[in-house]
Amino acid sequence: xxxxxxxxxAAAVGGALAGCRTKRVxxxxxxxxxxxxxxxxxxxxxxxxxxxxxxxxxxxxVSAAPAAPAAAREPTRAEVVQRYGGTAPSDWGLxxxxxTTSPPEGEAAMALTFDACGGPGGNGYDAELIDFxxxxxxxxxxxxxARWIDANPDVFEQLxxxxxxEIGNHGTAHRPLSxxxxxxxxxxxxxxxxxxxxxxxxxxxxxAGLLGHPPRFFRSGxxxxxxxxxxxxxxxxxxxxxxxxxxxxGATLSAAEVRREVASAPPGAIVIGHMNRPGGGxxxxxxxxxxxxxxxGRRFVRLSDVM
Numbered sequence: 001x002x003x004x005x006x007x008x009x010a011a012a013v014g015g016a017l018a019g020c021r022t023k024r025v026x027x028x029x030x031x032x033x034x035x036x037x038x039x040x041x042x043x044x045x046x047x048x049x050x051x052x053x054x055x056x057x058x059x060x061x062v063s064a065a066p067a068a069p070a071a072a073r074e075p076t077r078a079e080v081v082q083r084y085g086g087t088a089p090s091d092w093g094l095x096x097x098x099x100t101t102s103p104p105e106g107e108a109a110m111a112l113t114f115d116a117c118g119g120p121g122g123n124g125y126d127a128e129l130i131d132f133x134x135x136x137x138x139x140x141x142x143x144x145x146a147r148w149i150d151a152n153p154d155v156f157e158q159l160x161x162x163x164x165x166e167i168g169n170h171g172t173a174h175r176p177l178s179x180x181x182x183x184x185x186x187x188x189x190x191x192x193x194x195x196x197x198x199x200x201x202x203x204x205x206x207x208a209g210l211l212g213h214p215p216r217f218f219r220s221g222x223x224x225x226x227x228x229x230x231x232x233x234x235x236x237x238x239x240x241x242x243x244x245x246x247x248x249x250g251a252t253l254s255a256a257e258v259r260r261e262v263a264s265a266p267p268g269a270i271v272i273g274h275m276n277r278p279g280g281g282x283x284x285x286x287x288x289x290x291x292x293x294x295x296x297g298r299r300f301v302r303l304s305d306v307m
Contacts, residue, residue, distance in 0.1 A: 072237070077197045080232055084179065084193045089226035092182055094242060098230025101242040101270065103306040108267035109299040111306070112140040112286075113241065114275035117174050117221065118147030125155050126275045129283035134164060138290060141241070141303045143170035143219045146203040148276060149210070160211055166302045167215060169238060172202030174221030177229035184224035196229045200236050217241045217303050223272070241303060243272035248285065251277035258285020263292060270303070 075083070095101055103111060114129070116122075122145070133140055142165050149156050159165050176182060177196055178189035190196045200218060208214040218238040220229075230240050245265040248258045251274035258273070258281045265271050273282050290300075 099242040116276040118145035123151035143168040168217040169215040176224040177220040184222040244269040247273040255281035255284035259288040262289035
């Protein structure tokens, strides 16, 4: 996304929180060049392709989620605090070191990602959006917060069982990830290294228990980080997923605006949207944009299919 366009989107939504309290605003930002931490998890083993999901029209080929490589022992909270407790961050924002904002160079597929933020005003479920993706056989990565999972256990079970989708970690309490208490859009961030650990590991352990394997990708509340916090995430075996295009402005954009943002996303984009705001413009906008992209040959993937 060009800088001018990102600045325009920021001006439209600036000041309020990104995507995940009652009045959602944009987790704006993202840029075409990828930013990948050297400490990020190694690539997964190549996926195995099952039969394509039937659909009413063209759709992306969906492969089984690849198994994560054998993980090293997870460090304890005390070990992480000892390792990083004296380290001062040098950067803060949406695109710091350790945040992946696009697939590997040369990858033309588009990754749709949708956050479910949880908490007061954030526990809704956009069944219209998910039904559309299923109907067209379009895969997506779903970042689910611990509170949203607790509020929607039956829906979670259905989503987790659907091979179209993979489940990512959207944090325990939906907080920006900081080792110094930085905030974003009015949401207080984690205050120190120990709280970073709690925000990541609390929901990671919940997901591991429910899914039978740990999540591979993490996205914080508001998608803001400092560069020490992203190192903690990498040490905990997850990869920080940013975005290239803000598809729904934190679930604040109209259907026409969502359609425009998604339809204009370049090849190789990671698009962020929200699946916890039924009645907003996300479902209708995505449904209006995706058929044209499919018709033009655009391929859709889950993050693990290309990372």
